[in-house]
Amino acid sequence: METLDFDLTILGSGIAGLTAAIHATNASKGNIKIAIITKLHAMRSHSVSAEGGISGVLYPDETNDSTELHAYDTIKGSDYLADQDAVELLVKNAPTEVRFFDHIGVSWNRDDKSHIQQRAFGGMSIPRTAFAADKTGFFMMRALYDEVSSMKNVSIFHEHFAYSLIVERKKFVGFSVIDLATGSSSLFKAKTAIIATGGASRLYNFTTTAHSTTGDGIALAYKAGLPLKDMEFVQFHPTALVPNGILITEAARGEGGYLLNSKGERFMEKYAKSKMELAPRDIVSRAIISEIKAGNGFKHEGSGLEYINLDLTHLGEKIINERLPMIKEIAQKSINLNPVKELLPVRPAAHFTMGGINTDIFGRVLADEEKDFVKGLWAIGECGCVSVHGSNRLGSNSLSQCSVWGRIAGNAVAKYLELDKSSNSTSNELLKSEERKILNLLEKKGNTNPYFIKSELQKTMDENLYVYRNREDMMRARRRIADLKEAFKDIYIQDKGKIFNTNLRDVLEIENLLELAEAVTACAINRRESRGAHSVIEHPRRDDVNWLKHTIIYKTGNGTGIAYAPVRITHWKPEPRVY
């Protein structure tokens, strides 16, 4: 096994990872050697699928907006679980980031004054979501990739899969990485690392996310003994296309789309009278499921899924062409419906992992609940839990989060490297044992098809940890996941090839998913209240006395250990969340 040396390794090439690379390069004037490790081609990370837009108060005077109001919306949206100092950092820096993306080439939609246009989004009291049609994430990714690939000090390692994170004495050492194209593993040793691998929504089968969104970074940290935070909060996006789960952006409702039940009513009136369809996602998702349970849904012929309708027909072709072209294209290509003329079948699907690796406000990975750091390790974007989203993220805040903390982490790394001149040494035994991990997997002589485990796991999560949860279901899920973990010991990798062995890669992903499923279930069982995206039938109310705190989960010898961290509250005291 070979060793490669870098100053900074960035795991993941989404918006957060690439932004960090740019700012680390800029802050160090190109003097640090950066490796970006990505299991896909760098420009294909799932950030490309972000549709609606990026939030930021761009023109406070013209729109009567303020960063305080943005912060308040975010905190109320989070059901008061967000750390308020982090939210303030987010809203303060978000406008800068929107402009930064303008400066590197994102084709923002423009208004008549040549300003960047902004649209309404769920839970936001004023339209403050800048957008580039409904492909915002895609345009940001392309601009970032183009910008990064022009930088001489950055090497991008496409299609390299990291299978372990090595931390020694609370200091980052390196990643073991397998190159898919050759099948050889190597150790990427570095003084610092930024984990930016995104969420784990592929725990579910009915999800809006890519096949590659398997939360590998979160699982690596968890397996390395680092704590995760708030894993029970999984966001379900209200409008995912039936039957394939492809995301229909919240912007469709932001532009004026209606949600209709089988009686043709705009049922959101019953659940969020003032915001209607533009209530935060957890509320809309629960409303849809309640309608379906009340028998006001439709049943999809092909898949048997129940759904309600999203009506965009009154928007007119011009608006849809200009602002929602991708929605139109997707609906036509995948289910042969034209949103200009027909209603779209939608239901809630897993979309975002609010929880993640426990970090402080600057994205540094914590080794315990609050104070102790892992030196030289950051976690940003969806895979880190700063926590700005608390128990429920507002739409369009995620892109701001990725770019704001990308910049913070990039600058912090440059500063850290100026001070830290020490170098890591690695033993030969370590290299051997890391290389052995892959060989062991390939040599395994089990009987179980790993894809069977994956589909069973996804089925378990889909059935038992969906929008509404109850204790019995969650306990059943826990048992089932334990069984599947046991079954995983008996898997068989049929593909023994070295070149592009996706069978092996999938097994590594499934192992990660199993770990995370365990963490999500344990956290969900533990939290005995309903807050934001975590809604338990037995405990229908929010309980600020006992549960206004973050869940921290550790991997212990044979199971999980749970601890808590307080929520940092600055200006906004918890109050009832009514829309």
Place this chain on the structure above:
Amino acid sequence: MKESWVSLPTIYVPMVGVPILLFAYTVSIVAGFQSIGRILLALSMVGLFVFGVSGFRDVYINHWNGKRTRLRPAVTINKGSAADVTLPRAEAKIVNFHVNRFNPETQRLEESVYGVETDSFSNVLDGLLKIKTESDPTLSMRYSCRMGICGSCGMVINGKPSLACETNVWKNLREDKITVAPMLGHPLLRDLVTDFDDFFERHLFVNPYLFRNDLVEKYHPTVQYNQTKEELDKFLPFSDCIMCGLCLDACPVVNTNQEFIGPQALSQAYRYYADSRDEAGKTRLDHVDLLKGVWDCEFAASCSDVCPKGVDPAFAIQLLKTEIIKNDFIKRKESKS
């Protein structure tokens, strides 16, 4: 020397000139002006000669510089079929997938046939994933977002380069089957997976990033750059490129001449050239005014034909050509006055 000064008079002028001369020759012979006709014929023959020699340089000489490897004919190794799969759901149908897999050990395509249960919503990617998870885990391919925006799953389906996730199975059946093959316009790695390093290098050749002089403002922004809707419209469709590599695979020139940097890179050159925020200006034109740049393009328009996002690279290349010509004229006018 600029390539436009070579290619324009030797290819594009004769392309229009020779047919006109031949036409005029015919008319004058028919009208009885024999001697004028003979001069016109002589002129058109000289035109043809120039055209032929220049075309020869374009098409054959560059091609000789590249090394040639022949792909041996495909063999069928695994003849499964629909009969292997039993009990479909009522609304489902079994479709035979003929998957041409590249075997790196034997260096040839090997066709395997799988029966796959599909419904009216299934796309080719769903089918391939079903094969991978249920019957043959050794099948290698790229995939990620399954919504046509990441650009991973480019492959040749029924002979046409397409995204697997955007190709509905039932609507694209040919003789009741689906044929899948890797993109031969990229270096092959394994099965349906091709190597993209060469593709990314071509992309980088055109300096695909917004060039700005105000670096402090760029990294620490305070205001947005103003841009009108009209300025946005100039480059908007070309910024939709998802880098899936289908256009390169479809391009007949790229397939026969490895020098040509290809439609994807050139469309991105135009995308940044046409962006009102870019400050590189005309240097972008000079950068692609090469034989292996815009002038190797023969306008087959196959790239645009297969582009899943409507980027229309062929249009972008023709726009680049016209911009280069316009720019030449402006320069010549300026140097005269």
Place this chain on the structure above:
Amino acid sequence: MENKTTYDVRGGQRNLKRQLSFNRESFIHMAFYRVLIIVSIISFFVFLLGFWFAWASRLVDYLVVLVWILFIPQIFAFLKGISMVGSKGIEFGHLNESYASALKVDRNILFIYRLAPYITTGIFVFGLGLFILGVLL
């Protein structure tokens, strides 16, 4: 790091036949162009020989017919290119439908761009008929 082992089949003119399965027009355009290049050079030399040998000048006339036929797809593609640039990519282009339908162009004159390549190519083909009837026979 280990280097990738890849297998590159690009480079040979035989790859052109891949076009046949999805874009026949492009295949004809490409194949005719490649033949035309050779025929052009040969025609020129045969034309020179025509100063000395009578058979050669007779042969030139037949070569002209061949050249004429081979030119048809080239002319058509060339005109399509011009039409496309003139109509901002709407005629003969493959621009994203959402974008193209919202584009500001004078839609009343678009039909000129649509018809021009066909008409001009038609005239050129008519010229071939004229040549065969009036000159060759």
